[in-house]
Amino acid sequence: MWTPARRTAIVGIGATEFSKDSGRTPMQLATEACLAACGDAGLDPTLVDGMSLFSMECNYEIEVARNLGIPRLRFFTMVNHGGGGGCATVGLAAMAVHTGAADYVLAYRAFNERSWHRFGSGVQAHHQSPEANDVSFSWTSPFGLLTPAQWAGMFATRYMHQHGATSEDFGRIAVADRRHAANNPAAFFHGRPITLEEHQASRIISDPLRLLDCCQESDGGVALVITSAERAEGLDREPAWIAAAAQGVAEDQWMMRSYYRDDITGIPEMGVVAGQLWESSGLGPADIQTAMLYDHFTPLVLPQFEEFGFCGAGEAKDFIADGNIEVGGALPVNTNGGQLGEAYIHGMNGIAEGVRQVRGTSVNQVHGAVNVLVTSGSGVPTSGLILTSEGG
Amino acid sequence: MSDADAALETALQSLVGGQGSVQVATEPVGASEVSAWCAVMSEANPLFVDEAVAASGPYGGIVAPPATLNMWTMPVRIGSDSVGRDTDQPQQTAYQLLDDAGFTGVVATNSDQAYEGHLRPGDIVSTRTTLTGVSPQKQTALGTGHFVTTEVAYANQHGDPVGTLTFRIFKFRPGTGRQRGDEPVDDSPRPERPRPRWNQDQAWHWEGLRQHELRIQRFTGSGRLVHPPVVADPTTHDMAYDWVVASGRGFLYSWTAPEHPKVPAFDYPLVVGLVELEEGVRVVSNIVGVRPDQLEIGMPLEVCWLDSHDDVTLHQFRPVRPDRRTDTLVRDDVSVGDRLPPCPIDITTELVTSGALATFDHQDVHHDSDAARAKGLPDIIMNILTSSGLAARWLGDWAGDRAVFRNLRIGLGASNHPGDTMTMAGSVTDVGEGGAITVAFVGTNSLGNHIHGSAELALPEGSQGAEGSA
Numbered sequence: 001m002w003t004p005a006r007r008t009a010i011v012g013i014g015a016t017e018f019s020k021d022s023g024r025t026p027m028q029l030a031t032e033a034c035l036a037a038c039g040d041a042g043l044d045p046t047l048v049d050g051m052s053l054f055s056m057e058c059n060y061e062i063e064v065a066r067n068l069g070i071p072r073l074r075f076f077t078m079v080n081h082g083g084g085g086g087c088a089t090v091g092l093a094a095m096a097v098h099t100g101a102a103d104y105v106l107a108y109r110a111f112n113e114r115s116w117h118r119f120g121s122g123v124q125a126h127h128q129s130p131e132a133n134d135v136s137f138s139w140t141s142p143f144g145l146l147t148p149a150q151w152a153g154m155f156a157t158r159y160m161h162q163h164g165a166t167s168e169d170f171g172r173i174a175v176a177d178r179r180h181a182a183n184n185p186a187a188f189f190h191g192r193p194i195t196l197e198e199h200q201a202s203r204i205i206s207d208p209l210r211l212l213d214c215c216q217e218s219d220g221g222v223a224l225v226i227t228s229a230e231r232a233e234g235l236d237r238e239p240a241w242i243a244a245a246a247q248g249v250a251e252d253q254w255m256m257r258s259y260y261r262d263d264i265t266g267i268p269e270m271g272v273v274a275g276q277l278w279e280s281s282g283l284g285p286a287d288i289q290t291a292m293l294y295d296h297f298t299p300l301v302l303p304q305f306e307e308f309g310f311c312g313a314g315e316a317k318d319f320i321a322d323g324n325i326e327v328g329g330a331l332p333v334n335t336n337g338g339q340l341g342e343a344y345i346h347g348m349n350g351i352a353e354g355v356r357q358v359r360g361t362s363v364n365q366v367h368g369a370v371n372v373l374v375t376s377g378s379g380v381p382t383s384g385l386i387l388t389s390e391g392g
Numbered sequence: 393m394s395d396a397d398a399a400l401e402t403a404l405q406s407l408v409g410g411q412g413s414v415q416v417a418t419e420p421v422g423a424s425e426v427s428a429w430c431a432v433m434s435e436a437n438p439l440f441v442d443e444a445v446a447a448s449g450p451y452g453g454i455v456a457p458p459a460t461l462n463m464w465t466m467p468v469r470i471g472s473d474s475v476g477r478d479t480d481q482p483q484q485t486a487y488q489l490l491d492d493a494g495f496t497g498v499v500a501t502n503s504d505q506a507y508e509g510h511l512r513p514g515d516i517v518s519t520r521t522t523l524t525g526v527s528p529q530k531q532t533a534l535g536t537g538h539f540v541t542t543e544v545a546y547a548n549q550h551g552d553p554v555g556t557l558t559f560r561i562f563k564f565r566p567g568t569g570r571q572r573g574d575e576p577v578d579d580s581p582r583p584e585r586p587r588p589r590w591n592q593d594q595a596w597h598w599e600g601l602r603q604h605e606l607r608i609q610r611f612t613g614s615g616r617l618v619h620p621p622v623v624a625d626p627t628t629h630d631m632a633y634d635w636v637v638a639s640g641r642g643f644l645y646s647w648t649a650p651e652h653p654k655v656p657a658f659d660y661p662l663v664v665g666l667v668e669l670e671e672g673v674r675v676v677s678n679i680v681g682v683r684p685d686q687l688e689i690g691m692p693l694e695v696c697w698l699d700s701h702d703d704v705t706l707h708q709f710r711p712v713r714p715d716r717r718t719d720t721l722v723r724d725d726v727s728v729g730d731r732l733p734p735c736p737i738d739i740t741t742e743l744v745t746s747g748a749l750a751t752f753d754h755q756d757v758h759h760d761s762d763a764a765r766a767k768g769l770p771d772i773i774m775n776i777l778t779s780s781g782l783a784a785r786w787l788g789d790w791a792g793d794r795a796v797f798r799n800l801r802i803g804l805g806a807s808n809h810p811g812d813t814m815t816m817a818g819s820v821t822d823v824g825e826g827g828a829i830t831v832a833f834v835g836t837n838s839l840g841n842h843i844h845g846s847a848e849l850a851l852p853e854g855s856q857g858a859e860g861s862a
Contacts, residue, residue, distance in 0.1 A: 123586075124655055130591040138588035139620045142706055143678050144650055144658045146586070153648025154666055154676075161646070161689040207649035207684050259666050260619070260674050264646065 003280040006391030008094040009239030011232050012041025012225030013352040018188050018343030021115040022219035030059035030110035031067040033221035038068075041225045042236030043104060048225075050075035050102030052093040054085025056119075056346070059110055075102035079247075081255060083296065083377030084269075086347035087385045091245030093226035103231060109348040110221030118217055122146035140257055149214050149297060151256040152379060153206040156299035159265045160208060163314035165302065167208055171199035173298035173333075174212045174340050176326045181337025184363045188216060189341045213298040215339035222348035224355070229392050240358040241391025243371065244281035247383040248272030256379045265314070267300065270307040270375065273384040278309075281386045283371055285309045288386075290357050290366040291331060291373040292350035295338040300378040308373065327364045335364035347376050354387045397529060400493050404526040404538065410482030411522045417465045421456050423513040425750070429460060432743070432750040433781040436716050437793050450794050455510040458797040459784040461546055461555045462505070463777050464517040466752035482523035483542045487563065495537050495563040500776040502541075502560035504801040509554040516549040524558070537564030566768070585657040585700045594621050596635060601705040604697050607635040608673055619673040640695030641712070642669040649684040659838075667693055667709050681710040681736045681815040683836060688731065710736050711815065720792030723827040723851045726820055732790045732831065734817040737782055739774065739837065741810040747778030774808035779835070779843045786816045787831060787847050795849045798828060802845035812837045827851045 014036025016022065016029050024032075038045040045068040051061035053076075061076045075096040079085030086109070093105035113119060124146050127134035145151060159165055178194045181187035194212060202211040232239040250268035252261050261268070278284055285308060293304045302316035310331060311319040319325075325333040336342040336353035343349055354372040356362040362369075374385040427441055435457060438445040446454040456464075478484045490496075511517065527539040544557040590598050600607035609618045611625040611633045624631050647665040654660055665679040665687075679693065693709040700706045714733040737743075741761075748758035753775040756763035764772045780802050788795065808814055818833030827850050835843040 120653070122653060122655060124657070125586075128587070128589060130589050132591075132593075135589050135591060135594060136620075137586075138590060138594070140664075140676050141586040142588045142700060142704070143664050143676055144585070144655065144662050145648070145664045145676060146655060147650070147653070150648055150650045150664065153650070154646050154664070157648060157689070158646035158666075204649070204651050206651060209648075257676075259646075259676060264666075 001276060001280055002095065004094040004098060004242040004245055006241040006243050006388060007229045008097050008226060009229065009232050009241045009391065010090065010224050010351070010355050010387065011227050011235050011237050011239050012037040012039070012043060013222070013355050014038070014040050015186070015222045015345075015349065015352060016110070016220045018186065018218050018220040018345070018349075019114075020188070020217070020219060022112055026111050026116070026221070027059050027063060027067070029112070029219070029221035030064050030108055030223070033108055033110055033223035034064060034068060034106050037106065037108070037223035037225045040237065043225055046070055048104045048106050049073055050093060050096050050105030052077055052089040052096070052105050052107040052226075054079040054082065054089050054109070054346075056082045057109060064106075064108070075105065079383070081377070081381040083294065083346045084380035084382035086351060086376040086383065087245065087374055088247045088376065088383035090224060090226055090242065090351060090385055091247065091383060094242045094245055097226060097228045097231075103227065105226045106223055107226065107348070108221060108223035109346045110223075111346075112219040113344060114217040114219050120147050120149060120214070120217060136254065145257075147206070148256055149209050150206040152297040152300055153209050154259060155264055155379065156208050156297070159299055159302065162265050163317065165317045167210065168196060168200065169302065169317040169320070170213050170298040171196050172320050173295060173301045173325070174199050176320075177295060177334050177338035177340040179326055180332075180335050180364050181341025184337050184342055187337040187342040188218065189337060209297060209299065212340070215296045215344045218343040218345060220343050220345050222345045222352050224348070224351060232392070238359055238389070239392065240355040240387045241389070243283065243386040243388040243391070244277040245383070245385050246273045246276035246280065247381070248276070249381045253381060255381070258379070265303065267303045267307050267378050269380075269382050270304055270378060270384075273375070273382055274308045277373070277384050277386050283386060287371050288331065288373045289369040289371060290335055291333050292336070292338070292354050292375070293333055293373075294347050294350065294375045294378050294382075295334055295340055296344070296377065298340070304375060304378060327366065332364070332366050335362050335366065350374055351385065354385065358387050358389045396493070400489060401528065403489055404486055407482045407486050407523050408526055409523065411520065412478075412481035412483070414518050414520050415465065415481075417517040419464070421464055421511045421513050421515045421517065423454070426456050426460070426513065429457060429750045429781065432746045432778070433785045435781070435785040435788065437788055439793055450796055451510055453512060455512055457781070457784065458507045458510075458555070459505065459777070459781045459800055460751070461507065461511070462503075462544065462557045462559070463751045463753075464511070465519050481521055483521060483540060486523060486526060486540055490538060490540070490563040494565050497535060497537070497564040497566045499534065499562050500559070500804060501539065501562050502558070502801075502803045503776055503780055504558040504799065505555060505780070506799040507555040507797055509548070509552050511548065511554055517554070518547050518549070520545045532562065532564070533569055534562065535564035535566060535568035537562050583657045585706075587701060588704060593623055597621060598704065600635070600637070601697075601707060602703075604705070606638040606640055606675070606695055606707050608638050608669070608671055609633050610636050617671055617673050619675060636671065638695070639670050642667045642693050642709070644679065644687060644689055644691045644693055645674055646689065647679060647684075647687055663687065665693070665709060675707065678706070678708045679710065680708045681813045681836070682734050682817065686731070686734050686815075686817040691733065710813070714789060716789040717792045720794040721790070721851050723823065723829065723853055726823055726829050726851065728820055728823055730820040732787075732816075732818045732833070734815050735786050735789070736813050736815045737786075737835075739808045739810055739812045739814055741772065744772050744774045744778070744808070744810055747781065748775045751775060751777035751781065753777055769807070771809045771811075774842075776802075776804055779804065779808065782814075783816065783833065783835065783843060783845065784847070787833070787849065791849050791851065795851055798848040798850055800845070800847045802843050804843055805841045806837060806839035808837055808842050812839070814842050821846065827853050
């Protein structure tokens with residue numbers, strides 16, 4: 001197993017504002033976010049020689065490189081499967097700088113996901129070729145199962161049935177996210193917490209999912225700079241060391257529709273990630289002070305606690321009760337407000353918040369935060385990170 | 393309201409409270425008619441037909457199904473829409489006044505039967521009818537009109553009361569309904585569902601669906617079944633496969649009901665289920681004929697078919713008609729909130745016409761599609777006595793032979809037309825003293841709620857285990 005060995009780090013984070021209508025092109029958002037990340041690191045952008053992207057990124061590395069005036073790229077890659085690839089961009093970047101394939105790598109996501117292309121509008125007009133990737137949608141789309149919320153709903157119903165979880169249990173994730181967002185000036189829902197009653201009163205999107213179980217749709221961009229311990233010494237910021245990085249696909253994996261496994265209440269691909277992160281870092285659940293768990297849909301947050309061993313299978317509804325995942329609780333989660341509260345930047349904003357927690361600069365700072373868990377899309381081929389203040 | 397309408401209302405109100413003379417059925421309750429009724433309704437309770445079983449049953453002999461209470465005095469109206477009005481009967485006088493004022497349309501809206509005794513073959517039914525109410529003029533979707541309510545007391549030839557019927561009809565002026573034409577008409581063709589795409593690795597599956605076969609891939613070496621199909625047996629990497637045709641039976645493993653965004657190709661509420669087939673594999677499919685709030689994980693389902701495109705047939709799944717229980721529910725086995733297993737009933741021309749005939753309802757809209765279309769209906773419609781008979785049968789299937797109906801109260805809404813499916817669903821709303829329970833139910837078709845209502849049933853006391861209950 002490879003380990004970044006706390007010798008590679010995220011040294012710069014940058015973001016645009018998070019909105020429903022940026023008024024600018026995704027390319028401009030990408031360029032702004034990348035410049036901001038380099039500026040945060042104190043890095044001359046022309047020294048960047050690697051770019052690590054994940055699919056559904058419409059701003060290819062060569063276009064961003066033109067804007068940044070990057071003279072040469074030695075390492076560039078794009079991880080498949082959308083939101084599951086966020087942490088993997090950092091993992092691959094770390095691998096690149098660890099091996100010497102690149103010195104400074106940018107990872108980013110920038111889009112107008114609200115004002116241009118809304119992911120939640122459905123795939124009814126997509127997937128029209130006879131190739132395997134398109135054919136895979138023939139088993140669901142003709143029946144009207146067309147959006148990520150609908151795909152997630154199938155898991156949620158079974159999870160509720162099998163583990164006795166309720167819509168209110170899902171709602172507690174949303175309440176925690178929005179409480180944290182309310183205190184975050186960068187969050188779209190700054191100053192706007194919600195109650196569990198408001199969650200329960202929100203309209204059904206795909207039964208049992210309610211509106212407030214679903215992440216928002218956002219315009220914006222987030223970029224990260226990854227480099228080695230040696231190069232980090234010459235930069236402005238305290239590094240957020242990468243203690244572990246991993247990707248995961250499990251048996252009979254589908255994209256958001258892994259409905260044919262013996263049990264569909266877990267997220268075994270997240271388990272593949274968890275096992276590697278713990279082994280590679282030498283850490284365990286008790287060593288984590290705060291976690292940024294991918295929260296496109298609240299029902300798919302609960303099994304993440306179980307896959308990472310914070311609690312047993314089916315016990316997440318008890319683990320998250322009584323404010324345990326809010327600031328002041330045993331494991332504050334999504335202290336930026338998550339994708340329900342801060343913005344939906346395909347999980348890259350969660351990685352940036354993980355960096356802030358390690359630096360001690362979060363608006364919802366968890367005291368004594370040393371090790372931070374970050375995850376990417378749940379229900380898809382996915383990835384994860386453990387960031388730490390102890391390394392170098 | 394015009395002066396004429398006002399005068400009509402005054403005249404109608406003056407009739408309220410009036411009671412007609414006793415009317416006596418021209419034919420006795422007949423065993424063969426009961427048999428025919430049971431056959432049409434698919435009613436299997438032996439207490440209605442089997443003398444040997446019935447002799448030791450709660451009624452001490454064969455009784456007519458309670459839901460037939462008001463069919464033995466149905467007027468024969470072959471060859472005419474309207475029998476002569478008997479001015480001795482206040483409701484007939486009211487109907488005539490309404491006819492004369494142009495309120496010639498009629499639909500039955502409510503039937504509340506309450507049972508006090510039992511009808512047996514050979515009994516001669518007599519009735520006494522009271523006009524209990526005429527509503528002010530109302531505007532409904534059908535038109536402008538008046539609801540007319542009667543209460544009919546039924547007795548046998550000995551004068552013993554057997555039950556009462558509170559019956560409500562709506563008499564309306566044809567053509568005064570809230571027309572769909574008032575709204576912008578969208579006559580653009582309905583968009584097709586997303587088209588499934590396939591290649592030679594799955595074409596056999598889609599060809600099977602066209603032939604109403606749900607084909608599941610079977611690797612010939614290992615016998616392993618895989619769905620959705622792959623190209624190699626994941627265990628042996630053998631690429632030789634054929635398929636088995638699934639039985640089409642399975643159970644609901646999970647589901648979701650998409651509401652937003654709504655896609656024009658689909659009807660909402662839309663249910664997408666994950667169905668675990670008897671063969672052990674799962675398929676994603678629509679669950680039809682059942683609303684989201686009627687779904688239960690584990691409920692038995694059976695395949696049905698949808699021609700979604702010119703060259704594509706999709707499998708769909710619907711609830712399986714529940715088996716009739718062989719014992720009878722006892723009160724201790726029933727709790728408020730218990731759900732009755734949903735039951736689909738295919739509405740065929742045969743069922744509508746034979747149901748009308750079996751309940752002596754000879755109005756042409758129940759058997760003559762041309763006549764129905766001439767009255768603005770898309771096709772023939774099920775009559776109220778068939779609807780109540782089907783509801784009673786479904787309730788009896790759930791409760792068992794010895795559950796005694798105390799009442800059956802129904803209201804009618806969207807019509808049952810041939811080609812549709814009505815799904816009965818309901819739950820227990822009250823468990824009273826003396827073994828009486830109340831079930832509230834609804835029968836839903838593609839147009840909405842066809843029938844809604846409640847029934848009170850007396851169950852035997854005690855506990856004998858709830859095997860087979862919902």
